[in-house]
Amino acid sequence: MSTGPLLAVRDLAVVIGGRHILHGVDLDVAPSGVTALLGRNGAGKTTTVRGVLGLVPRTGSVRFLGEETVRLPTHALVRRGIGYAPEDRGVFAALTVAENLRLAERPGAGEPAYGLVHELFPELKARAKQLAGTLSGGQQQMVAIGRTLLNGNRLIIADEPTKGLAPKVVTEVAQVLERAAQAAPVLLVEQNLAMVRRLAEHCVVLADGRTAHRGPAAGLLADPEATRRLLGVGRRGTARPEEHLMAPHDNQAARPAGPAADNGKAGA
Template identity: 85%
Template sequence: MSGEPLLAVRDLAVVIGGRHILHGVDLDVAPSGVTALLGRNGAGKTTTVRAVLGLVPRTGSVRLAGEETVRLPTHLLVRRGIGYAPEDRGVFAGLTVAENLRLAERPGAGEPAYDLVHELFPELKARARQPAGTLSGGQQQMVAIGRTLLNGNRLIIADEPTKGLAPRVVTEVARVLERAARAVPVLLVEQNLALVRRLAGHCAVLADGRTVHRGPAADLLADPDATRRLLGVGRRTAVTEEHPMAPPGPDPSSAAQAGKAGA
């Protein structure tokens, strides 16, 4: 990773109801592009995201652009520039695209960056009056990511953006994330390794609430033994837009989502 990380997490621990969920997670998010957070089901990926966002009690260190934030509540983290696109996308189905975006405008954040959102996702401008519930999964992901870009955020966290989507829509979401990452660094929580191979420059792998690997994503995914040992993948999957790897099942740690925390 060239340069100082935008987000540096060290020895992050979470205890909920007397149960240790995270035991000491270390994670660096690159100052540009996509950084992937990987791991098998139940490894603690979503809990890590929730801890970074201040949605669960945590200890350790979470530094955003050099500033320690581990003791800050969620609303102050959001004001410091963390945008969150939750696992379920969190769109308001009965509201139009324009209304969904308008609700994400953050007072005090300056002029909302509609020009940037519409430049990256021209479909959102064309479908401004369309109810969000009638959009495709990929288009709804545009709304979820677009909300995070409105307020000049310094980091976008995208949690399982391809979960439950058909392969064709996964390709659409990949294009959405590629466009977003040109403007703002992205921390991508994902189990679709074809998508990770296509998008991510760096990665961290969790197992049992601990970091077990950090480094370039391409190096990890080019090593069949490492991917099998760390991720439980038995064979390498070629990356093509037509045949992206289907995402596995959900992460059990994602049961409780605070979907709109970082919009």
């Protein structure tokens, strides 16, 4: 196995509806552990993830496992071993929990690891026949993360998995991600710096659609000046910025509506 980065993104640019959302993002995901993708609201974190996956039109270079994938359609890239838990959790509300998980199975790519998923989330087993739309936010997040763990993926991408969850559930999610990171490296988009401090070894910081900083996570978080400059926290002299749960997770500006969705709302 090569020692280079598992995922290497170079000069990723995304233009949606004539607007440049990303100008040139560089990003490496280490072959092990958690890499955090940080940045203020609207910096382009979610767009970066969607661009990597090809869910939005993008240019640049995306190398996964040493292979250039920027021309691959989303499903083909994902089948090379990526589990993706999107920002809005992407749970199919009209399908049951079991069906949501079944959808993530990849026929012909090994046995799905239901044992692991049910061990981590016993609740999903109990609620297998429940419609996912009737679950609580935390339970839906479990479905979303459960789907990424089913396939022995080489990389797990989790986009703000703690967004809008109660503190107790946040801790649970952190535990699960810690566990998941032992099996496969994780690219974690996160606003909650306590989570980052606890989980991440490396971090990439975006600002205005560009990579602003790359390095060890601990180094960044230990430097209050850099934290304030790059992430905009601790401005009011908070003694421990890393414990500060960043207030409203309103990421509307950063969330690009696809062209179709864009037209849909315009037409409605």
